[in-house]
Amino acid sequence: MSSRERAVSAGRGTTEHSPARSWRWSVSDIVVASVLAVASGVIFWGWNLSYHLIGNLFVFYPPVETLVHGMWLFPAVLGALVIRKPGAAIYCEMVAAAVSALLGSQWGLTVLSSGFMQGLGAELIFLAVAYRRFSLEFAMLAGAASGLTGGITYHWIVPMYAYAPAETIIHIASFALSGAIIAGLLPWFATRGLAAASVLGPLASRRAHREPRLSLGRSRG
Secondary structure, rough: HHHHHHOOOOHHHHHHOOOOOOOOOHHHHHHHHHHHHHHHHHHHHHHHHHHHHHHHOOOOHHHHHHHHHHOOOOOHHHHHHHHHOOHHHHHHHHHHHHHHHHHHHOOOHHHHHHHHHHHHHHHHHEEEEEEEOOOHHHHHHHHHHHHHHHHHHHHHHOOOOOOOOOHHHHHHHHHHHHHHHHHHHHHHHHHHHHHHHHOOOOOOOOOOOOOOOOOOOOOOO
8 A cells, every 4th residue: 555545544544533523512512411411410319319228228338338329420421422522521410410409409509519520520531532532431431530539529528428548448439430330331321322212413422323332442444
């Protein structure tokens, strides 16, 4: 293959894998993100009401109760996977937190600070790849990062827990694991399902169901 042919081939690969698109939010982006966030806030509210029962499942070792805390993280990753533009993770997590507070969260307005930090964790992962990678491993990594920043918030920014150092590590690690699975893996499948159902027509994620499952290690040849 000549150097010119290689250049053309490389150019085609770049266009295929990293198409140029605007990071500016459209009206459709705002509407869809808002609907997702409000619906998530209602789910938060229901989850809050039932949490006192669910939390009792971990009385044998309270530091691992964060294994189910991913339920408070999923709007960040879902919003980012669907909208695929800067700010989507923070926006969806913050709006969901605000809705749950308005409906009557037992944690009051403190959920806004935790919502911001949890959204920030996911946002940073997609920012690191310039909002161009939305495959399974990045979704799970974003969920884990959301759990990590959520754990940091619970222990040092808006303290809700006081554990010994080893138990603090377990508590935060369990939060990150829950984030990877509940807030990363499940929203990734949900996004592909929505795309397959053709309900994401005007959005950048409309072909999510046709994208490769994994990005890392994938051949570009």
